[in-house]
Amino acid sequence: MRLHGTQRINEQGHLEIGGCDTVNLAQEFGTPLYIMDEAHIREICRRYYQSFTQGLKNAEVIYASKAFSTMAMCRIINQEGLGLDVVSGGELYTALQADFPAERIYFHGNNKSAEELAMALKAGVGRIVVDNFYEMSLLNDLAQGMNQKANILLRVTPGIEAHTHEYIQTGQIDSKFGFTLSNGTADRALDLALSSANLVVKGVHAHIGSQIFELESFSHEVRVMIQYMADIYERTGSLLEELNLGGGFGIYYASGDEPAQIEDYAKIVRNALEDACEKHKFPIPKIIIEPGRSIVGTAGTTLYTIGSIKEIPGIRKYIAVDGGMADNPRPALYQARYEAVLANRAAEENAEEVSITGKCCESGDMLIWDINLPKVQSGDLLAVSCTGAYNYSMSSNYNRLPRPAAIFAEGGKADVIVKRENYSDLLRNDVLPERLAHLPMASR
Ligand SMILES: Cc1ncc(COP(=O)(O)O)c(C=O)c1O
Numbered sequence: 116m117r118l119h120g121t122q123r124i125n126e127q128g129h130l131e132i133g134g135c136d137t138v139n140l141a142q143e144f145g146t147p148l149y150i151m152d153e154a155h156i157r158e159i160c161r162r163y164y165q166s167f168t169q170g171l172k173n174a175e176v177i178y179a180s181k182a183f184s185t186m187a188m189c190r191i192i193n194q195e196g197l198g199l200d201v202v203s204g205g206e207l208y209t210a211l212q213a214d215f216p217a218e219r220i221y222f223h224g225n226n227k228s229a230e231e232l233a234m235a236l237k238a239g240v241g242r243i244v245v246d247n248f249y250e251m252s253l254l255n256d257l258a259q260g261m262n263q264k265a266n267i268l269l270r271v272t273p274g275i276e277a278h279t280h281e282y283i284q285t286g287q288i289d290s291k292f293g294f295t296l297s298n299g300t301a302d303r304a305l306d307l308a309l310s311s312a313n314l315v316v317k318g319v320h321a322h323i324g325s326q327i328f329e330l331e332s333f334s335h336e337v338r339v340m341i342q343y344m345a346d347i348y349e350r351t352g353s354l355l356e357e358l359n360l361g362g363g364f365g366i367y368y369a370s371g372d373e374p375a376q377i378e379d380y381a382k383i384v385r386n387a388l389e390d391a392c393e394k395h396k397f398p399i400p401k402i403i404i405e406p407g408r409s410i411v412g413t414a415g416t417t418l419y420t421i422g423s424i425k426e427i428p429g430i431r432k433y434i435a436v437d438g439g440m441a442d443n444p445r446p447a448l449y450q451a452r453y454e455a456v457l458a459n460r461a462a463e464e465n466a467e468e469v470s471i472t473g474k475c476c477e478s479g480d481m482l483i484w485d486i487n488l489p490k491v492q493s494g495d496l497l498a499v500s501c502t503g504a505y506n507y508s509m510s511s512n513y514n515r516l517p518r519p520a521a522i523f524a525e526g527g528k529a530d531v532i533v534k535r536e537n538y539s540d541l542l543r544n545d546v547l548p549e550r551l552a553h554l555p556m557a558s559r
């Protein structure tokens with residue numbers, strides 16, 4: 116397993132994260148456990164801040180909180196000077212409860228409800244990214260009713276097919292997101308927004324997909340979007356000043372992944388921007404980017420305890436852990452690949468090829484196929500790396516598994532940021548109606 120951030124193998128041969136021995140973490144907090152490497156998250160935030168916010172002069176980096184949304188995470192993002200992308204009332208609520216400054220929040224979503232939009236207006240979020248005509252008129256009416264003007268970006272679908280898993284592509288024309296650029300829908304949307312009394316169009320937004328390695332996809336996006344902004348100016352006389360390029364920067368999960376450097380990403384965007392603006396004689400707009408995965412992905416490790424082991428001679432050895440698709444649905448959803456190490460015997464030589472399965476009642480509940488590990492025993496600890504993004508945030512209670520705890524590990528200290536769920540948490544919203552109050556068997 117490749118080590119990330121502060122991960123290291125200590126003198127006991129144990130995996131250490133944030134100066135904490137993961138064997139001790141398992142004892143103290145139990146497993147499964149999401150361990151977040153706080154220093155690593157901060158370092159990535161700083162690299163983004165330096166290369167974009169400072170490197171591009173007029174730019175803002177906003178963290179896509181869908182990747183990992185908790186109050187503690189919002190605090191870190193705020194401390195590091197980044198803005199925040201939220202995509203639901205729940206993410207907005209989390210941010211506001213963490214005292215995240217509303218004016219640095221961007222509100223996304225392809226089907227925001229009236230309640231969510233009203234909540235955003237009331238809180239005074241910085242930008243609402245309008246995705247469709249229904250939302251546009253809803254927002255205009257709500258803003259009017261609240262005697263406000265809503266600052267918006269228009270989400271457009273630029274017709275770019277980024278090279279990534281088709282389920283996480285979003286820039287192609289056949290997409291549920293945004294106004295299509297190529298068939299004139301985006302123009303109609305813009306005209307309508309410009310004539311809406313309670314909307315102020317600040318700029319445009321596009322997001323071409325996620326886990327993208329080819330930086331050329333982003334320069335292509337810049338060229339398409341600047342051309343669009345120049346066309347808008349020519350056609351309507353409106354000079355839009357903000358261009359939000361979305362997120363999507365890819366990260367390392369397993370061997371074969373070759374992500375680019377954040378600094379090169381910034382350079383590519385800057386060069387493409389300068390060239391395109393020069394070509395169209397268009398003033399350089401403010402650039403906003405929305406990384407999610409690349410801020411938290413490699414900073415997360417999930418720690419499991421190994422339980423049952425099933426060997427089918429000549430075929431496969433299944434090693435089962437005390438979690439699975441309920442805490443990490445990505446392998447089942449996207450055939451995502453992960454690496455892992457035995458946290459309590461991290462320095463030992465590999466001795467066998469096994470496959471890691473979860474404890475859910477699904478054959479598809481596989482975390483890792485065909486991984487080499489030392490001879491595994493029940494009771495060993497398995498650490499799966501790069502689980503910081505879209506694991507906790509997409510976790511479920513399938514099979515009524517309580518969600519794991521999440522901790523920040525930093526400087527030899529570990530703090531719980533999300534408590535482990537217990538069985539009574541699972542029943543928190545269960546209700547037994549009066550007519551089911553009686554235990555005896557129903558009469559037939
Ligand atoms: C609009 C928008 N912005 C930002 C992101 C974050 O993407 P990523 O986690 O790939 O950086 C997403 C998710 O793909 C998104 O839909």
Ligand SMILES: N[C@@H](CCCC[NH3+])C(=O)O
Pocket residue numbers: 181283325326445449504505509
């Ligand atoms: N959740 C997805 C990506 C979608 C990101 C949100 N638009 C993943 O884990 O890769």
